[in-house]
Amino acid sequence: MDALHDGAGxxxxxxxxxxxxxxxxxxxxxxTAAAMCRSEQLVCWTLARRIDPAMEPAAYxxxxxxxxxxxxxxxxxxxxxxxxxxxxxxxxAALRRLGLVERGATLDDERSHPVRLTPEGLRRIDEARxxxxxxxxxxxxxxxxxxxxxLADLLTRFNASYLRGADxxxx
Numbered sequence: 001m002d003a004l005h006d007g008a009g010x011x012x013x014x015x016x017x018x019x020x021x022x023x024x025x026x027x028x029x030x031x032t033a034a035a036m037c038r039s040e041q042l043v044c045w046t047l048a049r050r051i052d053p054a055m056e057p058a059a060y061x062x063x064x065x066x067x068x069x070x071x072x073x074x075x076x077x078x079x080x081x082x083x084x085x086x087x088x089x090x091x092x093a094a095l096r097r098l099g100l101v102e103r104g105a106t107l108d109d110e111r112s113h114p115v116r117l118t119p120e121g122l123r124r125i126d127e128a129r130x131x132x133x134x135x136x137x138x139x140x141x142x143x144x145x146x147x148x149x150x151l152a153d154l155l156t157r158f159n160a161s162y163l164r165g166a167d168x169x170x171x
Contacts, residue, residue: 033162047128052098058083059091063100063117063125071104071116100124 041057048060058081065080066072074092078085092115095101100121103113117125140148 033158043132047132050131051100051124051128054094055098056091056094058087059095060128062088062091063095063121064129066101066115066117067122067125067129071114073112073114075112077115095121 044057044060048055048057051060051063061081062077065077069076069080072080074085074088077083077092078088081088092101092103096103099118101115102118104116105113140151143151
């Protein structure tokens with residue numbers, strides 16, 4: 001017998017009862033990952049608003065990506081952030097109006113002027129990130145160093161696997 005179905009016939013139930021435990025754990029992982037994504041969106045919204053009340057959360061993510069990469073092209077930012085180049089260009093334009101990024105000169109292609117942080121952009125993104133680190137310190141207060149290292153290792157492993165699986169079609 002391959003698999004049983006629930007009363008509606010829609011959801012296959014595992015024929016092996018041991019699979020029930022794995023399915024339940026994977027449901028928790030899926031739910032927790034979704035909750036973390038929602039939480040991260042809320043955190044980015046708050047951090048963006050601290051930099052400028054009109055800033056979109058995606059623009060905050062873009063500032064972080066430019067901070068990490070240094071000077072980079074819009075197409076590279078789009079690939080890094082999983083956004084369209086037109087969306088990234090729109091955020092870059094908004095961030096330029098706020099004085100947080102600028103477009104650098106390039107000799108080879110007029111369309112590929114690199115994006116880089118202005119000194120004000122660097123100051124403000126570093127302040128936001130420092131505040132976020134302080135928040136993490138408060139949230140992890142009482143955790144042992146080993147637990148924090150284990151959490152970092154597990155999150156890094158999970159994120160790498162999750163990103164590799166993003167290219168795979170849904171099962």
